[in-house]
Amino acid sequence: MMNDILRPHLVWIEGRCYRVNDNSVEVTSLQEHDTYEDDTYGDEYDEGGDEDVEVVMVDNSRYKSTVHVSKHYLGSIIGKKGAMKLRIQRDTKTDLKIPKQGQDGKIIIYGPSVSSVKAARRRINIIVMASRMKQKSTHFISIPMNSPDVIKRYEEFEAAVLRECPSRGIEKSIFIGAQRLHLTLGVMCLMDNEERSIASNLLKRAKNEVIMPILKDHLPLKIxxxxxxxMNDDPSEIDVLYGLVEEEGSTKGIIQEMSDAIVDFYYKAGYMDKEYGRENVKLHVTFLNSKYRRSETQNVDDETTKTRQPRVKFDGTEILQKFADYDFGVVEITSIHLSQRHSTGADGYYQPTCVITL
Structure with a gap:
């Protein structure tokens, strides 16, 4: 508990860092934590403010700014009986024009000064960020690991495991499809086209600002x-079995450095959280996952329906004994994707929302 107090959960909104006092409570308990006015966390979080936020003068006494908020989050900004909206307006001395719940549109913020408008906008973004982190992820940043050589060796591995390791829980349905092999760098929730556009533009910016500066002396990058x-401590009770990655003929640590930089970029933009609070991305390529286990079917009133069953772990002891050092081959990394979860593109990989080439 003491560790949680000393290292509270932090989120970045428009270049500023804020503290979420308690992730388990409703967003009405969020309090803004501006690190410019409180040096508790030191200078490492002081990396600029919200200078890029557009605020325009309406007349001599009023300013305004517009902010896109998905309709899924408007209820949190309005609050019960409008309490949250009133609180933001009172604290920042602004007036909020919010689309009716269930309708798309932008929130318009009116205020007596540029600073008051920006303060209200930050409060709105904090609420959206907290709400976003409670949603199931819809997209993820991925690096395809499905070169022809890797696919061939992976399919040979799958066939050998099914043939030689008839252990508890091992079946074909828990193997990921060869075309979908990938590194996951981070996940996020994108609720509408505007958010998907923002996340896509962030990936394009990340290419120029963090990715290429790291990779410029290491291309082509081969893994x-x-x-x-x-993923756990007992090889006989596994949910996820994965492959390990390393640079091929390049400076060690480049993949980790690049992956961490991408996640940090999205984290500071308010679109991605750090998995389990890790500072470093856990680099892995999933091969077997018990959640993929095919559901049983049953007939109910002449209709075939899937029945949800508890997740069943598998015994990976024999696989690890026989294939611990299995070589799946080399992939030249040519692109990074913003991928849509639970989707399949024309090439058998995940449907891309945005792709950048290296």
């Missing part, structure tokens, strides 16, 4: 997929 590991 070898070799070796197996798993």
């Amino acid at each position: 070898r997929l070799k070796g197996l590991s798993y």
Whole structure:
């Protein structure tokens, strides 16, 4: 508990850092934490403000700014009986024009000064960020690991495991499809076209601002997929078995540095949280996952329906003994994707929302 107090959950909104006092409570308990006015966390979070936010003068006594908010989050900004909206307006001395709940549109903020308008906008963004982190992810940043050589070796691995390791819980349905092999760098929730456009533009910006400066002396970047590991401490009770990655003929640590930089870029934009509070991305390529286990079907009133069953772990002891150092081959990284979860594109990989080439 003491560790949570000393290291509270932090989020970045428009270049500023804020503290979420308690992730388990409603967003009405959020309090703004501006690190310019409180040096508790030191200078590492002081990386600029919201200078890029557009605020225009309406007349001699009023300013305004518009902010896109998905209709899914408007209820949180309005609050019960309008309490949250009134609180923001009172605290920032602004007037908020909010679309009717369920309708798309932009929130218009009117205020007596540029600073008051920006303060209201930050309060809105904090609420959206907190609400976003409670939603299931819809998209993820991925690096395809499905070169022809890797696909061939992976399919050979799958066939050998099914043939030689008849252990508890091992079946074909828990293997990920060869065309969908990938590194996941981070996940996010994007609720509408505007948010998807923003996330796509962030990836394009990240290419110029963080990715290429890291990779410029290491292209072409090649990654070898070799070796197996798993997500828990008991090899006989596994949910996820994955492959390990390492640079091929390049400076060690480049993949990790680039991956961490991308997640940090999205994190500071308010669109991605750090998984389990990790400072470093856990680099892995999932091969077997118990959540993929095919559901049983049953007939109910002549209609076939899927029945939800508890997640069943598998025994990976024999796989690890026989294939611990299996070499799946080398992939040359040519692109990074903003991928849509639970989708399939024309090439068998995940449907892309945005792709940048390296």
